[in-house]
Amino acid sequence: MEIDDINSITVLGAGNMGHGIAEVAALAGYDVTLRDINEEFVQSGYDDIEWSLNKLAEKDQISQEDADAALDRVTPLVDVEESVTDADVVIEAVPEKMGIKEDVYTEASEYAPDQAIFATNTSSLSITDLSEFTDNPEQFCGMHFFNPPVRMQLVEVISGEHTDEATLDVIEELAEDFGKTPVRVHRDSPGFIVNRILVPLMNEACWLVHEGEATIEEVDSTTKYGMGLPMGSFELGDQVGNDVSYHVLEYMHDVLGEAYEPCPLLAEKVENEELGKKTGKGFYDYENGGADVPSDQVSESVSDRLTAVMANEVANLIGGDVAEADAIDEAVMLGAGFPNGPAKLADDVGLDHLLETLEDAYEETSAARYEPADYFAEAAEQGGFHGGGEDDDSYEFDTISIETSDDRVGTITLDRPHRMNTISGELLDELGEAIELLEADEEVRSILLVGAGEKAFSAGADVQSMAGSGADPIEAVELSRKGQQTFGKLEDSDLPVVAGIDGYCLGGGMELATCADLRVASERSQLGQPEHNLGLLPGWGGTQRLQQIVGEGRAKEIIFTAERYDPETMADYGFVNDVVGNDELREEAYDLAADLAAGPPIAQRYTKRAMKKGWEDAEAGLEIEAQAFGHLMATDDLMEGVTAFMSDRDPEFEGK
Numbered sequence: 001m002e003i004d005d006i007n008s009i010t011v012l013g014a015g016n017m018g019h020g021i022a023e024v025a026a027l028a029g030y031d032v033t034l035r036d037i038n039e040e041f042v043q044s045g046y047d048d049i050e051w052s053l054n055k056l057a058e059k060d061q062i063s064q065e066d067a068d069a070a071l072d073r074v075t076p077l078v079d080v081e082e083s084v085t086d087a088d089v090v091i092e093a094v095p096e097k098m099g100i101k102e103d104v105y106t107e108a109s110e111y112a113p114d115q116a117i118f119a120t121n122t123s124s125l126s127i128t129d130l131s132e133f134t135d136n137p138e139q140f141c142g143m144h145f146f147n148p149p150v151r152m153q154l155v156e157v158i159s160g161e162h163t164d165e166a167t168l169d170v171i172e173e174l175a176e177d178f179g180k181t182p183v184r185v186h187r188d189s190p191g192f193i194v195n196r197i198l199v200p201l202m203n204e205a206c207w208l209v210h211e212g213e214a215t216i217e218e219v220d221s222t223t224k225y226g227m228g229l230p231m232g233s234f235e236l237g238d239q240v241g242n243d244v245s246y247h248v249l250e251y252m253h254d255v256l257g258e259a260y261e262p263c264p265l266l267a268e269k270v271e272n273e274e275l276g277k278k279t280g281k282g283f284y285d286y287e288n289g290g291a292d293v294p295s296d297q298v299s300e301s302v303s304d305r306l307t308a309v310m311a312n313e314v315a316n317l318i319g320g321d322v323a324e325a326d327a328i329d330e331a332v333m334l335g336a337g338f339p340n341g342p343a344k345l346a347d348d349v350g351l352d353h354l355l356e357t358l359e360d361a362y363e364e365t366s367a368a369r370y371e372p373a374d375y376f377a378e379a380a381e382q383g384g385f386h387g388g389g390e391d392d393d394s395y396e397f398d399t400i401s402i403e404t405s406d407d408r409v410g411t412i413t414l415d416r417p418h419r420m421n422t423i424s425g426e427l428l429d430e431l432g433e434a435i436e437l438l439e440a441d442e443e444v445r446s447i448l449l450v451g452a453g454e455k456a457f458s459a460g461a462d463v464q465s466m467a468g469s470g471a472d473p474i475e476a477v478e479l480s481r482k483g484q485q486t487f488g489k490l491e492d493s494d495l496p497v498v499a500g501i502d503g504y505c506l507g508g509g510m511e512l513a514t515c516a517d518l519r520v521a522s523e524r525s526q527l528g529q530p531e532h533n534l535g536l537l538p539g540w541g542g543t544q545r546l547q548q549i550v551g552e553g554r555a556k557e558i559i560f561t562a563e564r565y566d567p568e569t570m571a572d573y574g575f576v577n578d579v580v581g582n583d584e585l586r587e588e589a590y591d592l593a594a595d596l597a598a599g600p601p602i603a604q605r606y607t608k609r610a611m612k613k614g615w616e617d618a619e620a621g622l623e624i625e626a627q628a629f630g631h632l633m634a635t636d637d638l639m640e641g642v643t644a645f646m647s648d649r650d651p652e653f654e655g656k
């Protein structure tokens, strides 16, 4: 089957995941049948889809017409035969019990067309075992969505032992058509990628506390503020559900062995029905304020242990041919909101050190969970999961990407869409390097700055990583100076710089855009300096540079009110040069950057210098203007400009 042959999708199971998957498929334009065992369940799933679609429309993420059209494409049904008889793809999302799934597959494969592909959303059962309940196990694979499917970008596409390549290809294309990012899991291994990393991490957090090596506060402070993960390990456990982690661990324990023995502390939580957020109590008490993770109890030994255990799982996945390092990183960043993938995090700490940490713990405790995976030493030897530092492609970054085009535009994309393109220390380093690279590239004549995804240009400094290190005032001073200097490179650049703003442009994100020469914003953008809401001030140049553009009165208004502004108001204030339709932003911003790239480089360079100098001292600015004017007289560009004007053609400036 080819992707173009897919029109009808049946989702079996109208629960939390089932109705979410059906909604995603309907939004992508497919006819969807949503099936559950009785009217009440299926109607409840349908109502949830309607609610969610209306919410998306209310938030202007889709139009009301699109929401209504998507709902119209969903047919709720109870009868199995009727639900699958025309299905091109059947996605199963029924409860995680082998017996229930067996019944569902046996019945559905009796009535589904022979060519239909079956995909399971299971997070914990064997794809191979499930495929054997169908007539065509080669047309069966895993298609694991994350909760809630409508918001989460990741889909793990998992091969079973019998799955053929064509099935995986078409399901990957389908996931892309749903607007998701598929990550291929080559082997049917418990937990696939994301749970295989997260669940042993949460288990190790429990062991550290159970063995008296750390407190819950120390572990969570370290996880969140030391390692920079989105939340503490126990906080995450409570969110996932302690029963869910426990059952996944039990399954891993059965299939993969002793290393995955659930910690008694976790078992105790399950026994006491302290399952986390959903029961009001887990490791934290959600009826009394919930998780309050301290930022000042970061412990190096806890960080080493947790990172080492996580790295061991990465080594198991790579060594076991389940997935490659890049796929693991992408999956965990998208599925769990990690700022960097676990392979990259481990590489950054250093595999030699982590291997030693594991070996020491293994020697001390003889616990199987510390036994280094076979592949670990190999990866350490080659300098990391990502192969060490021998990669001499200087255009490779982790938090940004850069691209150059025939129009001589160098585009820098802030590339942390799962974190609203927030600006971390690493991003600042990479941004500085990227600006220098583009400046040094003779083929580049202008810079375009954009954010990845549709939600944000940038929501500012990554406040979480700032809270981790910013408790130290001296470090915070340095961080402020680093931001000022990095963004200042754009101001000082000889190249004209355009910021293409789509979505949130807040705090440090707005300070970055302030350093561009021109700003184009989409209609849906929201701009502002919310730092005062956090008890901070715009510390990446905002107190100085914004007033140069909008004047002191407006700059003070923007900073003191900490409000979010629409782009039209920002255009009235003189901050935004042009407001364009959401769908046109990329093209319009690029075209502007391309126009500037076709301009006279020497005149542009001197104009920027004269204007900047004039901020400090108008007399000095005027002097630079006069000198530059003189120098330009002797350039080929002037000759070319005048000749082109006389011949009524476009000039071709060479910067000479």
Ligand SMILES: C/C=C/C(=O)SCCNC(=O)CCNC(=O)[C@H](O)C(C)(C)COP(=O)(O)OP(=O)(O)OC[C@H]1O[C@@H](n2cnc3c(N)ncnc32)[C@H](O)[C@@H]1OP(=O)(O)O
Pocket (backbone or CB within 6 Å): 230, 337, 418, 419, 420, 422, 459, 460, 461, 462, 463, 464, 483, 504, 506, 507, 508, 509, 530, 531, 534, 536, 537, 538, 539, 540
């Ligand atoms: C010197 C410079 C200083 C500064 O720049 S200070 C920072 C200034 N910026 C801000 O104060 C903006 C803070 N963020 C927000 O107000 C909201 O977010 C938005 C309005 C941008 C978006 O709201 P919504 O659409 O409801 O999304 P969501 O669930 O709040 O955010 C999605 C994920 O992005 C993370 N995130 C957003 N902004 C930041 C940030 N500035 N630092 C770190 N993380 C951030 C969230 O926590 C969350 O993450 P999860 O999905 O894991 O819950």
